[in-house]
Amino acid sequence: MIVTRLRRQATGVDRYGKPTYTEVASDLDVVGWAPQVSAESNGVEVQTLEYGGTLYLHPRSDVADDDAFLVYGVRYEADGPKALWKHPTGRYPGDVLIVKRKEFSDG
Known part of the structure; x- marks a missing residue:
């Protein structure tokens, strides 16, 4: 699966x-994508919707914790640094990166 990585340069x-800065787009080959169910938080006259997911990356992928990604045409921001994706048997299939986006709407 190919996603677009947006990196500030x-x-x-x-x-x-x-x-x-400008954003430089480049293709990034990933192992997979697992979307997250949205979370809503309601405030006074403002509703915040959070969407996100997990990108499963190949080992040692060139990903920074301030990169953004286009997954199926939707922009997501990295939510921290990538982490090891370690199988219980000790095998290391790659890295994982949590991404999310927020939308705000008036009450």
Whole structure:
């Protein structure tokens, strides 16, 4: 399965000397995708919907904890660093990365 990795890359500096960035898209071959059921939290006049899932990666995949991903055309942000995907028998099939996105709507 191929997903699109979006990585921030420095492109220069602004007039205040701060770095400017652009997103660079590249294909990333992953082992699989497991979507997560949405979670809702209601506040005063605001409803937050959280969606996410788990990307199952090949061993030593080049993934940073601030990358974003397009999975089936939907943008997700990495929710922390990748972790070892270790089988109970001791086999190491790869890495896992939790991704999520939030949507806000007015009450």
